Amino acid sequence: xxxxxxxxxxxxxxxxxxxxxxxxxxxxxxxxxxxxxxxxxxxxxxxxxxxxxxxxxxxxxxxxxxxxxxxxxxxxxxxxxxxxxxxxxxxxxxxxxxxxxxxxxxxxxxxxxxxxxxxxxxxxxxxxxxxxxxxxxxxxxxxxxxxxxxxxxxxxxxxxxxxxxxxxxxxxxxxxxxxxxxxxxxxxxxxxxxxxxxxxxxxxxx
Ligand SMILES: [Zn+2]
Numbered sequence: 001x002x003x004x005x006x007x008x009x010x011x012x013x014x015x016x017x018x019x020x021x022x023x024x025x026x027x028x029x030x031x032x033x034x035x036x037x038x039x040x041x042x043x044x045x046x047x048x049x050x051x052x053x054x055x056x057x058x059x060x061x062x063x064x065x066x067x068x069x070x071x072x073x074x075x076x077x078x079x080x081x082x083x084x085x086x087x088x089x090x091x092x093x094x095x096x097x098x099x100x101x102x103x104x105x106x107x108x109x110x111x112x113x114x115x116x117x118x119x120x121x122x123x124x125x126x127x128x129x130x131x132x133x134x135x136x137x138x139x140x141x142x143x144x145x146x147x148x149x150x151x152x153x154x155x156x157x158x159x160x161x162x163x164x165x166x167x168x169x170x171x172x173x174x175x176x177x178x179x180x181x182x183x184x185x186x187x188x189x190x191x192x193x194x195x196x197x198x199x200x201x202x203x204x205x206x
Contacts (some may be wrong), residue, residue, distance in 0.1 A: 111170060
């Protein structure tokens with residue numbers, strides 16, 4: 001069985017959604033993470049999700065791929081790791097539910113948050129590197145371009161580790177990111193930049 005089949009067979013969409021921090025209600029619906037959604041309009045079926053607001057749909061791998069902006073293979077890997085699925089073991093042995101420990105759950109939410117912030121930052125930097133690159137060799141360098149050049153590799157490296165490293169290593173990274181409010185500061189800054197962007201768009205639309 002491929003990693004894709006294993007992940008799809010063993011992890012249902014509602015479980016994955018809950019695991020990655022979406023609030024699933026009694027009707028097995030949640031607010032759609034892919035559009036501005038005030039009331040839950042995403043239906044989570046066992047094998048696929050569907051958003052009545054924006055039409056987003058797919059299986060459990062698509063959900064995780066879109067949530068964290070991963071390739072399908074990376075998403076399948078992440079699911080296998082987070083849900084303790086080992087491609088080398090027969091499916092019967094891995095279908096057992098894992099005991100839910102409150103500390104672990106709190107840690108996981110923190111990890112998901114860190115990864116989300118890192119991925120947002122990564123996309124911002126990728127945009128900056130393209131959009132603010134100097135047109136001529138003599139041009140003075142835009143701060144955003146400089147930041148992108150300095151930070152891109154490192155941020156990508158951290159995000160990769162959070163996706164693929166062993167739990168022990170991930171815990172260390174999350175610890176480091178939380179030290180001195182690093183991730184909270186970055187989150188705030190990204191929020192602020194987003195709002196500024198929105199304001200610009202509204203201004204130019206008006
Ligand atoms: Zn939607």
